[in-house]
Amino acid sequence: MTRTATCMSLAGGLAATAIAMPALAQNGADYFKGKTVTYIVATSAGGGYDLYGRLVAEYMQRYLPGSTFVVRNLPGARHLVGANTIFASRADGLTIGTFNTGLIYNQLVGLPGIKFDLAKMSWIGKATTEPRAIVMAQQSPIKTFADLQATKQPVNFATSGIGSANYVETTMLTSALKLPAKVLTGYNGNTDQLAMRRGEVGGTIGSRSSFEQFVQNGYGRFIAQIGGKDPNVPQLRDLVKDPAALSLIALVQSQGDIARLTAGPPGIPPAVLDALREAYRNALDDKELQEKAAKLERPVEPGYGDEVLKAVITALNQPPETIALLTQALKKK
Amino acid sequence: MIETMFGSLYAMLMSPHMMGLMLLAVAIGLVVGVTPGIGGRLSIALAIPFVFGMEMIPGAVFLLTMHAVNGTSGQISSIMFGVPGDGDDAATTIDGYPMAKKGEAGRALGASVTASGIGGIVGAVVFAIMIPVLEPVVMAFSPAEFFLLALLGITFIAFLAGREQIFKGLIVGLFGMMLATVGTDPNTGTPRFAGDFLFLWDGVSLITAVLALFAIPEMIALAVKGGSISSVSRETASYSYRQLFEGVMEVPRHWWLALRTSVIGAVVGMIPGLGSSAAAWFCYGHAVQTSKTPERFGKGAVEGVIAPETGSNAREGGALLPTLFFGIPASSGMAVLMGAFLILGIQPGPTMITERLDLVWTLIWALVVGNLIAVTFLLFIMRWVALLTFVNGAMLVPFIVVMAVTGSYVSEGQWQNLVVLVVLSVVGYGLLRFNWPRAPFVIGIVLGKIAEESLHKALELWGLSFFTRPLSLVLIGLIVATIGYAVYRNIKPRTAGAQRAVTP
C-alpha cells in the first residue's frame, strides 16, 4: 500500500469511528457486542467479593449478548486499589467492578489513600444486604446487650487491620454506645473466630453472614443486630436511646443494606449505563443465579441503579456531629 | 470406624467416575502449578463454576486433589531453573538448583517428587491420627506462641548462614525482615516505606521478592556465563532413569528426616495463622540444624530438597483439620476451598465427625491417592524434563525470564510490582555475584511479618507478661537452646581436614 493510501484509509477509518460512536451509544445493549468488559474485584481470588463478582459478571454477560466479561482481581490496601482503579478508568462502560461498601467510612473521615468520590461514581446495583451483628463467644458470661453495657471488666473485641472498614465500624460503635470494649486489631480473615474459641477475645462486631455457621455450631451467640430479619435477635436501635448513637446505627445499617455493590467510573454515557443497569437487573433476577447464590449461602437481595446512588449519597451526608464522632473514635487508638 | 475407613477407600477406587475426576484434577493441578504466581487460590476460584454441577463427594475430592497437587509441580521449575513457584518452593531451590548445576537434576527431581508424595501421605496420616486431639492442640497456640515460633524460625538464619559467612547471612536475613516491615504497620496503621504507593501498603509481594532474589539473578548469571544449566556435560552425568531412581531412593535413605519433617509440616499446617511458607522453611531449617555436615547445604545437599518438600505437602493434610472441623480455614487456599465446599453442601464444623465421617475419610484417602497418582505421573515424565538442564542455557533463559516476570505480575495484578521486581533483582544479582547467601532472606521476610503481627497481638492481649504462659516458656527454652547450639558449633575448633574435604 502506498503511503498516501495508508494515510487516507487511516483518516477515513478514524472519521468513520468518530461518526459512528455516538450512534452506537444510542443502541445501549448493542454497544457491547464484540466488546470485552473488565469486572474489577478489589480482593484476591476466592473471597466473598470475588464469588459475588464472578457470579454477577457471568450472568451480566448472558444478558448483554456478544459481550465478554473478564474478571480482574486487583487486591491491595483494603479495597482502596480496586476502588481507585475503577474510579480512574475510562468512562466507556467497559470497566466496572466491586469493592467494600465500607469505603464510605474512609471517605467520610478523609482517610489517606482515597482517590475516588463515591457520590460521583456510576452506580449499577448492589447484590445483597449484609446486616451487622454483635457476636459474643460462647464461653463469655455476657448473654444480652444489657449485660455488655453493665459489665465491669473491659471486653476484648477483635477487628481486622487498623483502618479497615471492620475496625472503623467497631471502634465507632463501641465508643458511641459507650461500651466497655477494648478494641484489638490484626485479626484478618477468620482468625477472630478462632480467637473467640480460644477465649482470647470476647466478641466481634461484623457481618452476620460470616458468623452464621459459627453461631450454629454453638461457638457463639448474637446479642444484637443492625438490620436483618431475624426476629429472635434484638435490633440495636431498639436498645439504645442516645440520638448520636442512633444516627450512627442508621449509618451502619444503610451501609449493610448496599452490600456487594457494582459500580463504574463517573461519566458513563447514560445509554450505556442504562444498558448495564438493565443487564444487572436481569442477571440478579435470573433464577439460576439465585439458586447458585443460595447454594453458596450468599443469598441475593438486589438493589438497582438510582436507589443505590441515593443510598450512597445519603450515607455520605452525615451531620458534623457524626463525623466528629467518627474522627474521634479513630484517633483514640 | 475401620469399616468407614476402608469402606470409603474401596468406594473411591472402585468408582471410575471418581478415579477419572481425580486424574483430571491431578492433571489440571500440575499444569496450573508449574507457572509461578498462578495456582492455589486462583485455580480453585476458577474451578468453582464447574463445581456447581457436581455432587458432594466427587466434587470435594476433585477440588481437594487439585489443590493438594498444585504445590507439587512448582518444584520442577525450582529445581530445574532456580525459579520458585512461591515462598516454600524457594526452600527447594536453595539446594535443588545447585544439584541441577552439577548435572544431578534427575536425582534432585526424583528425590523431590518422592518426598512430596511421602509428605502428602504422612500428612494425611497425621490428620487422621490427630482428629481426636485436634481441639486442644489448635487451641493452645495463641499469638504469643506464634511470635515465639517465628522467632525460633528466625534463629535458623544463624544456621543457614553457615560458619564462614555468618555476618553476611545475618545481614541478608535482617534485610528480609526489614522488607517485611514495608506496608501498613499493625500498631498504628502508618504505611511504612510506602507513602502514597498504595501497592506497597500490603507489603512487598512474597512471590515478587522470591523471584527477584532467586530466579532472575540465576537466569541472568546463566546467560552471562554461557553454556547450560548443568556445568557437567551430559555424557558425564549418569543416565537419566538411573539418576532418577537414585533420587527416589534418597528418600528411604533419609527416612527418619523425611518422617520428622512431614510431621512438622503437618503440625504447622494445622495451626491457622502461621502462614503457608513457614512449613517448608521450618523443615529446611530443621534439616540444617540436625545434620552432621551442615556446610553441604546450599550447595546441593539432597536433604535440602527432601525436607522442605515433605513439609510443604504434609501441610496440606494438616490444614484440612481446622478447616473441616472448625470451619476456620488454616490458610487462604483453604478459605477458598471452604467456600467451594459450601457450594457442594458440605457444612464444616464439629458435626463432621459425628455425621459425615465417611466424607472425612474419603478426603483423607483423596489426599493419599492423589499424591500417589501425581508422583507416579511426574516420575514418569521427569526423565525428559531433566534433560532440559543440558540444553544451551541461552535458549531457555528468555522463556524462564518471561515466566518469572509474568508470575510476578499475575500474583498481584499491578504493574508497579514489576518495578519492585527489577529493583530487588539488582540486589539479588549483587548477592549472587558477590557470593552472599540468599536463603536467610526468605526466612526473614516470611517470619518477620508473622513475628511483628503476633508480637503486636500478644502485647495487646497480655502486655509483656505473655512470656510467662506455659507453652511460651517451652518455646523460649527452645530458642535459647537453638542459639546456644549455633554459637557452640561456631566456636568449636575446626577439625583440620573437615573444611576442605567437603564433598557435597
Added chain:
Amino acid sequence: MTATPAPMTILMLAIFAAMVGVASTYPPEARFMPFIVGIPAIGLCLLQLAIDLYRRRVPTGGDGDDALKEAEDRVARISGRRLQFDMPSENTMFTETAHDARETMRRETIVWGYFLGLVAGILLFGFHVTVPIFLIAFLRFQAKASWRSALIYGGLGAIVMYLLFEKVLRVVLHGGFVTDFALGRFGG
C-alpha cells in the same frame, strides 16, 4: 578470583541506613520493628566491611595461607571470635567462567539490558506485544539461534502465552500504557 565483596557490603549498609533513616520519621510504635532490625544490621554491615577491608590487604587464593591465618588471627583478637576466611565458592559460575572480568562486565550489561528492556517494554506496550519481540530477539542475538528457530520458538511461546492467559484462564495481563492509549484512541 571473585570480585571483592566490599561493594555489596556498602550497598547493604546504604540500604539499611536509608530505611532506618526513613523509619525514624514514623511514630514510635511504627518504627520499633525497623529499628530493631535495622540498627543491628547496620552494625553487622560495618563489621563485615571491616573484614572485607582486611581481606583486601591480604592476598587470597592459592597463596597466602599464612597471610590468611594472620588476618584471621587479627579479627579474632578484635572481635573475640574465630571466623574462617576461606569461603569455598558455592557459586561456580564466576570462578570457572572462561571469561575475564572485562568480558563478564560486558556480557552482564547486555543481559541486564535485555531484562530491563523486557520490563520497560511490558510496562509501555503490554505483555502480548513485548514478549514475542523479547523472545525472538534474545533467541536470535544471544542464543545465536537461526532466524527460523528464533521466530518459531519465540512465536510459539508468545502464542501459547496469549491463549493460556486470554482464553483459558481469563486472566488479564497488563496492556501497556502506550498500547492502551493507542487502542483507546483508535480502536474500540
